Amino acid sequence: MDKKQHKYKNLKSRNQVTSNKTYVFGLAVAVFIALTPYLYSLYESVPETKVWRTFLFEYNSNHYEDANLAMWVLTGKLLPLILLLLWFFTCRHWWYHALLVPIIMYSYQIIVFFNDEYTYIDELQLIYLLPFMAIIIPSIYLVRARIFNRLNSVDQSIQDLEDELTFKPKTIKEKIRQYF
Template sequence: MIKQQHKLTKHQSKFLQRANGKIIFGSVIATFIATSPYLFYLYESVPKTKVWNTFLFTYHSGFYENANTAMWILTGKIIPLLFLILWFWTCRHWWYHALLVPIAMYLYQIIALFNDDNQFIDELGLIYLVPVMAVIIPSIYLIRAQMFNKLNDADKSLQELEDEFKIKPTGLWGKIRQYF
């Protein structure tokens, strides 16, 4: 038997590199989704003390009185935020910009979590989201309106094309030919 060596063309090589990259990226996303319950429960490894010392930083819990509670609230905000960001970057729908509103909300809540003066992180968040919503909601409406106009224009041009090809029936034989 003679061994045949297959040499990949430049195009095939690039295709395989892209396919491998997509497989790796998809594997990372799938691993993140599968491990998300474990990521949420990371707060259980945080001590129930006012000061939490790690080799990277020292966290002083203000309002929550222990670091464990603060990290429980943080994981309750950061895991949905990560899922929304993942959805935003992988979404192929035209309305994906609407995801920026809840992303902004979670970001605001996470920032407010670390502000010791702010005891009510979920109360005034909607007020701070008004500028974000004022930009995103009209933008989404304009995108939708443009899509609607393009679809209607396509329907009109298809109707004009159909009208152009229609045979104007003249007499009995003309009507019969119209159906065949």
């Protein structure tokens, strides 16, 4: 009996440590999302000169009027990319792979931003995005077709089927944890 109680106590403390890590991670994500308006406005601290010199690096804005404009463009592409990646890795729905299309689009735009050969950032993105879309969109359609095929053959409602495919917490604690 003493061994079982000791084993249960160890398991309970291990689950509590994991639970605390989950809460800390959820808190960090929530704080990051709350700070995104501030992070977006960081470009305002960049000087309006062609060359931006700091003690860490020197940035020369070749294709832009000044470094401030270049950082405005970069933050306008980087923050949505980070938020989309966060959404992609935390999404519990069956369609989360559709988020790969804008993730790839923003990634391409950021790569082109740092490449000095291109003068227009958004010029050819659709051509490079097409192969990815050719894989992702049919895959999502196949998942959707399987869902509706199963829906028609099993006599389940759409809500029942979506409930089956999504994570549903059983306790109040798990319901709160699903948001963090």
